[in-house]
Amino acid sequence: MNEIISQLSSVEPFNHLDKELLEFISSNSKVTYYPASSKLFDEHSTPKQLLWIIKGSVEVYDKSEELIDIYHDQDIFDSNALIEGVYKHSFIVKEELIALEIASVAFDKIMKSNAYVESYFLSNIVQKVHQLKAKAENSTLSEFMIARIDKNLLHKAVIVTKEVSIIDALKEQVAQNASTVLVAHEDGTYGIVTDSAIRQKFIIDNISRQSSIALLESYPVIGVDEDDFLFNALLKMTQHSIKKLPVFDKEGKIIGVLEQLDVLSFFSTQAHLTNMQIENASSLDELITATKRIDTLVISLQTKSVKARYISKLVNELNKKMYQKLFEIIIPKEWHGKVALILLGSEGRGEQILRTDQDNAMIFEDGFIPDDKDEVSAKFIDALEQIGFPRCKGGVMITNPFWSKELSSFNEQSNIWLSSPNQSGFMDMAIFFDASFVAGEESLFVEAKKYMREKISQHTELSSHFAKAINNFESPLSYFGGFITDKKHNNEFDVKKGSIFPVIHGVRALAFEKQLEATNTFERLKELNNIGLLSRNETFALIEALEVILSFRLYVQLKKQKNAEAIDDFIDPNKLNRLERELLKEAIKRVNEFKKLINFHFKLAQLG
The missing domain is CATH 2.60.120.10 (Jelly Rolls)
Structure with a gap:
């Protein structure tokens, strides 16, 4: 014994x-x-x-x-x-x-x-994952991820009306020892006076000291709620390239200003430096250097047990900045108001963390097809490849005429997808259904998505056929509860096909049916819960399961990256310990339950 x-x-x-x-x-x-x-x-x-x-x-x-x-x-x-x-x-x-x-x-x-x-024994599956990572990495769950905005971090702001002169507003700022001047509007909204506006307009442009302070404001102000997470504040600062965020209480009143330096001192990552390097890049070489920091950032966040979906949010914002800068460097200026660069697939959903491939498209204004279209498109894709985005094996790139054409042609394609449905067309439509705008003329993208949604609303009977692809891949769990591995692939299994895709496409099919505008899978799940299609418990269980699977995939991918191996979606269950296998199995079982729900909801068995 x-x-x-x-x-x-x-x-x-x-x-x-x-x-x-x-x-x-x-x-x-x-x-x-x-x-x-x-x-x-x-x-x-x-x-x-x-x-x-x-x-x-x-x-x-x-x-x-x-x-x-x-x-x-x-x-x-x-x-x-x-x-x-x-x-x-x-x-x-x-x-x-x-x-x-x-x-x-x-x-x-x-x-x-x-x-x-x-x-x-009392914790749920996600808490067990965090316990496991804490032990394996000799780390605890990042304090930053659970830290909310603390009033002790806030700086004082002086609030004036737009009738106040510039000099009086600045004098009041000095008198109150405030870090920021905010401009109150009659409708309850605010503007903010930034340091750069003071330097440019007041000092360099020599605007009169007696002019209205409103001439210096950025309006409307971007802020956060007092009970929000610091991580969300960092996301907003990164997304909008700003250094100060007014903080609002529950009544909508400003209680102070959160400054970037304080957030970064609390959470020391390379996010801010990477963002600044991307914005300041003036050449492809400088952009390549800046984006290399993103992988280091991912590793830092993963070892601190930051959830995969939060990592993808931050990486997505940085990648968007990279695309916008690359668009500015490569795409001719005369194109900028006549084309829309859009992201597709996992990039469109804002869920890609490591640069596994590129999925993009370009919508041209009707009648605008420049002679150097092919040359510029090829240069853009080559640049992305140099940055670290491998070419899409399926050809979902702007070098493919199917994904690079006039607005009317994209609209006609939506007609074809819905009037002559087939599984291949449905998957192409799913790719476009997940699209998000990144650079150029956004109205072109808005019009294309609006047209597609209008056509989808006329063909609601196709929802079941659209959902059918959820059964394209078998679960990696056998009837007896073991992992089904591929002997031809070193006894690994493809976690994307059998575990991630069913969630993404099942949620996408429900979003398709209910005409939801969100593209991110987690945001779609929340909307499905809000409209009552999924219960709170179902939603939470699925979010937990997907988080676990994505975390395991990222963990394995980073190991392969460290060992200079090809990054893919395969996991070797024999390299996991007992607890890791248990957690992964439980998560996949929840995915299988969701798969059954989708089959029942859309009556897929009746489609044959």
Whole structure:
């Protein structure tokens, strides 16, 4: 028994127990043997022990006698039953079982005596991931991610009306020792006077000191709510290239100003420096140098356990700045008001973190097809490749005439997608459905998306056919709960095809049906919850599952990048420890449940 307890002491979470608690477990546990096909526990029976499998496997069945889970060597079950006081499923021995049965009295004692063990067994899947990363990286969940705006970080602002003169407003700023001048408007909105406006307009342009302060303001002001996260403040500063954010209370009154220097001192990353280098780049070489910092930023955030979806938000804002600067450098100025550069696929949804490929398109004003279109487009794609965005293998780039044409041609394409539907066309339409504007003349993009939505509203019967692609790929989990790997790909499995795509496309299909405007998958999920199509629990469970899967993929991709290996979507489950496999399996099971929901909602079985 001592040898078995010694082995147990190295298993998560028992490795956090002291010698006294391990001895208590030893005194209240026993090693048991069960032959294959034995019934361990019946549904609705009362649990009396926690089992740790030394050797063998156990299958779990629901009340419909459908296999829903399987436990293997080193797995622990069923803590939920002990906590809730009842088994919700039936347990059958698959392969002859040798297990350590830990009596409920011992389980109760370690739960009450050790906060980590209690947290482990009570926590949800995402919390377990954070615990795992904290241990693996010798780090804790980034304080920044849970930090809200603190009033102690705020600077004083002087608020004046637009009738006040420049000199009087500045005198008042000095008198009150305020960092910022805000201009109040009659409708309750505000403008802000920036340092650069004072230098340019007041000092250099020599505007009269008696002129209205409104001549110096940037209007309307961009601000944040007092209960918002610091991370969101950093996102806004990055997105809008600003250094100060007025902070509003619940009544809409300004209570102070948050400054970039204070945010960056709280959260030391390269986001600000990268953003500034991108904005100041005047050549392709300078832009390439600036964007190299993004990968370093991603690594820094990932090791601090920042959620993948938050990393993608920040990276997306920086990549947009990069695209805008590249557009400015490469695309002729005479094009700027006559074309719209748009991002597609994961870039369009704002979900790409590492530069795995490029997906883009360009909408031209009707009648404007310049003679050097092909030459300029090729130069733009070449530049992206030099920056680190591999060419899209599917040709979804502005060098492809299909994705680079006049507005009327894009509108006609929407007609074709909907009037002559087929699966290939649906996937192209899905790519465009996720598009977002990045540079040029935005009205062209707005018109193209508006036209598509109007046509979709006339063909609601196609929603089910649009959703059908969710069944294109099988789940990476087998019937028996193990991972299905590809022997031709080093016994890895494609986590994107079987686990990420079903969520993205299933959510996209619901957004297609309900005509939602959001493109980001997480934002779409929130909107689906808001309109009552998905319950709060369904939404939260799916967000948790997708976050776990994306986090694992990013973790593996960064390892491959570090080892100079090709970055792809494959994961080797044999390189994961027991807890990691457990977490990933649970997340994929939730994806499979969502997949069933989509099949039921759209009645896909009836399509054949």
